[in-house]
Amino acid sequence: xxxxxxxxxxxxxxxxxxxxxxxxxxxxxxxxxxxxxxxxxxxxxxxxxxxxxxxxxxxxxxxxxxxxxxxxxxxxxxxxxxxxxxxxxxxxxxxxxxxxxxxxxxxxxxxxxxxxxxxxxxxxxxxxxxxxxxxxxxxxxxxxxxxxxxxxxxxxxxxxxxxxxxxxxxxxxxxxxxxxxxxxxxxxxxxxxxxxxxxxxxxxxxxxxxxxxxxxxxxxxxxxxxxxxxxxxxxxxxxxxxxxxxxxxxxxxxx
Amino acid sequence: xxxxxxxxxxxxxxxxxxxxxxxxxxxxxxxxxxxxxxxxxxxxxxxxxxxxxxxxxxxxxxxxxxxxxxxxxxxxxxxxxxxxxxxxxxxxxxxxxxxxxxxxxxxxxxxxxxxxxxxxxxxxxxxxxxxxxxxxxxxxxxxxxxxxxxxxxxxxxxxxxxxxxxxxxxxxxxxxxxxxxxxxxxxxxxxxxxxxxxxxxxxxxxxxxxxxxxxxxxxxxxxx
Numbered sequence: 186x187x188x189x190x191x192x193x194x195x196x197x198x199x200x201x202x203x204x205x206x207x208x209x210x211x212x213x214x215x216x217x218x219x220x221x222x223x224x225x226x227x228x229x230x231x232x233x234x235x236x237x238x239x240x241x242x243x244x245x246x247x248x249x250x251x252x253x254x255x256x257x258x259x260x261x262x263x264x265x266x267x268x269x270x271x272x273x274x275x276x277x278x279x280x281x282x283x284x285x286x287x288x289x290x291x292x293x294x295x296x297x298x299x300x301x302x303x304x305x306x307x308x309x310x311x312x313x314x315x316x317x318x319x320x321x322x323x324x325x326x327x328x329x330x331x332x333x334x335x336x337x338x339x340x341x342x343x344x345x346x347x348x349x350x351x352x353x354x355x356x357x358x359x360x361x362x363x364x365x366x367x368x369x370x371x372x373x374x375x376x377x378x379x380x381x382x383x384x385x386x387x388x389x390x391x392x393x394x395x396x397x398x399x400x401x402x403x404x405x406x407x408x409x410x411x412x413x414x415x416x417x418x419x420x421x422x423x424x425x426x427x428x429x430x431x432x433x434x435x436x437x438x439x440x
Numbered sequence: 441x442x443x444x445x446x447x448x449x450x451x452x453x454x455x456x457x458x459x460x461x462x463x464x465x466x467x468x469x470x471x472x473x474x475x476x477x478x479x480x481x482x483x484x485x486x487x488x489x490x491x492x493x494x495x496x497x498x499x500x501x502x503x504x505x506x507x508x509x510x511x512x513x514x515x516x517x518x519x520x521x522x523x524x525x526x527x528x529x530x531x532x533x534x535x536x537x538x539x540x541x542x543x544x545x546x547x548x549x550x551x552x553x554x555x556x557x558x559x560x561x562x563x564x565x566x567x568x569x570x571x572x573x574x575x576x577x578x579x580x581x582x583x584x585x586x587x588x589x590x591x592x593x594x595x596x597x598x599x600x601x602x603x604x605x606x607x608x609x610x611x612x613x614x615x616x617x618x619x620x621x622x623x624x625x626x627x628x629x630x631x632x633x634x635x636x637x638x639x640x641x642x643x644x645x646x647x648x649x650x651x652x653x654x655x656x657x658x659x660x661x662x663x664x
Contacts, residue, residue, distance in 0.1 A: 234494040259561045261492035263457035265622050298567070323620075326481045327489045328462055329558045333620045336490075338529075392508070392562040394496045 186346045186426075188270075190224035192217075199224070201346070209345075226269035229313050229347035230292050233398035235262040236389060237317060238288075239330065241379050241404025257380045257388055260329075262336050270345035273433040274318055275338065276414050278440075282321040283412055283432075286405035287363040287420040289356065289375050290315040290343060291382055293399040300390040305383035308395065311349045312356060314428045315402045316342040316363075316420045343400075346426045353424055357381055361405075364419040365412060373406025456524065456626030458498060458570055460517075460548050461613060462489040462556065464632025466605050471635035472556075480557045488608065488616050490629075493548065497570035501656045505549065505568035506663040507642045514640055514660070517548035517633030518591040518648040520584060520603050522610055523575050524629065529622040536611035539618075541625070543581050545573035545589075545648045545656040548633050572628070573648070573656030580652065584631075585609045587651040591638050594645055598638035606631055 188199045192213060202210040202218050209221040239258035268274065276283050294310025318340040323333040353359070356375060363371035375381075380388065385401055412418055414434035421427045463469050463485055469476060476484050499505065507514065525541030549569040553559050581587070584603060591599040608616060610631060617629065640646060645659040 234492075234496065236494075256560060256562075258558065261494055261561060261565065263459065263492060263621070263627070265457070265624055265627075323487065325485050325487065325489060327485045327556050328491050331485075331487070332459075332490045332492075333487050336621055338622050392566050393494065394567050396496070 186348045186352065188229050188345050188347070189227040191227060192219055192224045196227070222271065226271050226345055228267045228269050228343040229345065230343070230400070231398055232264055232267060232343075232400050233396055235264065235266075235341065235400050235402070237262055237335070237402040238380070238385070238404035242373055242377050242406040243379055244373070244377065244407035254379070257385060259389070260335065262332075262341060265338060266336050266341040268339040268342045268430070270342070270428050271430075272339060272342060273431045273437065274340060274342065275438050276412065276432045276434060277320070278435045280320050280322040281411070284319055284321070284409040285363055285371075285412060285418050285420070286317045286319065286409060287361045287371055287422070288315040288317055288402045288405050289359060289361065289422055291401040291403060292347065293395045293401070294350070294397055296394060296396045297390050298394045300386050300395070302383035302387040305386035306350065308386060309350045309382070310397065311347050312353055312425055313343050313347050314420050314422050314425045316418065316428060316430055317402055317405070342428060342430050345428055348425050359423045359425075361420070361422050363408065364421070365410065366417055370410050371406060371408030373408070375403070377406065378403060456624050456628065458493040458521075458546075458572070458628040458630070459490045460493055460519070460630040461632045462491060464488070464607050464613065465601065465634040466607060467601065468633060468635040469607070487620070488613060490617065491564065493570035494565050496567050497565060499568045499571050499658070501571065501573050501654075501658070503568060503571055504659050504661040505571065507660040508551065508566060509663055511551045512641070513552060515550045515552050515637045516591060516593075516640055516646050517550065517637040518589050518599065519546050519548055519630040519633050520587065520589065520650055521546040521572065522584070522614070522629045522631060524623045524625055524627040525578070526625050527622060528614060528618045531614045531618045533611035533615040536614040537578060539614060539623070540578050540610070542575040542577045543584055543650075543653055544575045544628070545650045545653050546628070546630055547571045547646065547648055547656060547658065548630060552639065571656055571658045574654040576653045589634070590649045592647040592649070593638050593640055595647070599634065599636070601634035603631060605634065
């Protein structure tokens, strides 16, 4: 389990320092122990291609009135959308529905093409929490979901931690939950993925080479609600930690 | 095919993300006819509609691109690529060229598909499906909004268009895209593909010539 953080003028790799109550502490690679809020958290991995799944939980698909699918619904995102733990994400004034999506992110560790599902985990380096925001007001019916909805600056929050694959016993049985201002709004378990991790890796690598650093955001369960400026959005996944993000208004961005 | 391909040449490393723009050529919209106004689309796009050509698709000129086993024909969409030179956020059209490092010829290769509602990425994201030509610096392309784009298949002219036929010019596209997402140095934004894009078969070669830019040549070979 490690993070990438900026502290006192440099970037560092950091690991958790014990399991105390209250604020999380980190140990930097050079030995310094610092508090969670004393560092700037960066996305925990250098991402290559960012691959995202739409409607990959049966309950969420039903929530969005989506019936069945012959193959996974996949879209791609740019690195400009990435953000770390304790960041802020802009909500434009006058939009009606901006929502979070808590997702298990799978990080590829070994290059592969035409990977058989039974060998898929050989290509997984580890996992992290992702919160993949969307603004539904901007949905257009061309190449859905269009990037104005899903590829906004700070709209893809990763971390705090990258957790090595060997430290997650069963990635197909992890609880996910999202809390907005302390209230649980979204809950699910990765056992309910329509297309599970090995299936996704087999599917994607059947037509594209996957390389180390590529990230698969595996989709989100039901329970998405609108968030407003000032809201604190916390995404938690068993064994991966707790990710905090705050929604900010246009004012903060000089708009 | 070179995953993680980086074209490390002046004036900027092409280490960023490559975006294509859907339906930014009048001919591409016209080719859809009345269906644009009908379900599931219910009208032409309002904001720019972009898609990502991921890093496994990026190959340099003179590459051999694997022709997939499961396709009879591929579509080769020649396009002017705008290479971003510095962080571009909320750019205004009149200053847009300040953010451009240069231009290149790109080919957006697709498995032909007729539905643009929610097409599978396996149509566009296969290995080698986005050849990129060498970069020509901004100063050497005085008017990117009026250059001829020619596509040759086996040395025969198969399509010709001009960037003047774009619905959004280079500057306006940069303004409208950077309103909602920041582009970084090294990112590439395709100005859009005209219709009809030529179709090719196994073994054919393609050369794209954009006025004032170095040509981009590829050949389709057997998939491994």
